[in-house]
Amino acid sequence: MDLDHVNIATPDAEALAAVFGDLxxxxxxxxxxxxxxxxxxxxxAAGDAFIELTEPTGADTPVGRFLAKxxxxxxxxxxxxxxxxxxxxxxxxxxxxxxxxxxTIGAAGLPIVFIHPKSCGGVLVELQxxxxx
Ligand code: CO
Numbered sequence: 001m002d003l004d005h006v007n008i009a010t011p012d013a014e015a016l017a018a019v020f021g022d023l024x025x026x027x028x029x030x031x032x033x034x035x036x037x038x039x040x041x042x043x044x045a046a047g048d049a050f051i052e053l054t055e056p057t058g059a060d061t062p063v064g065r066f067l068a069k070x071x072x073x074x075x076x077x078x079x080x081x082x083x084x085x086x087x088x089x090x091x092x093x094x095x096x097x098x099x100x101x102x103x104t105i106g107a108a109g110l111p112i113v114f115i116h117p118k119s120c121g122g123v124l125v126e127l128q129x130x131x132x133x
Contacts, residue, residue, distance in 0.1 A: 005050040009075040013055035076124035084129025
């Protein structure tokens with residue numbers, strides 16, 4: 001499975017994008033806001049994968065609550081999946097704890113599901129499928 005992105009929760013995405021650009025030469029490829037998740041996302045290219053910097057648009061959002069409980073840093077990693085629904089079925093069969101089994105649409109406009117950290121060594125894992133027709 002290919003890594004699609006590493007997501008970092010931060011209170012200031014623009015400031016952190018400047019740091020990653022300065023230190024690692026990672027260019028910004030996209031700035032977007034996902035209203036239903038309450039986040040502003042800056043995407044940086046890092047080879048075949050991306051670094052996503054996610055800033056909450058308010059305290060009462062999933063990432064806002066995450067930052068109230070945790071220091072800024074790794075929020076989740078995301079793998080690309082050819083057949084997301086088949087992979088979800090396989091994981092459910094294996095007893096893996098998924099946060100959602102019905103895909104939602106993520107920041108890239110593609111279907112995604114999340115695996116609970118308790119099934120992945122404490123790391124929140126996102127699986128991103130291909131566009132559904
Ligand atoms: Co993500």
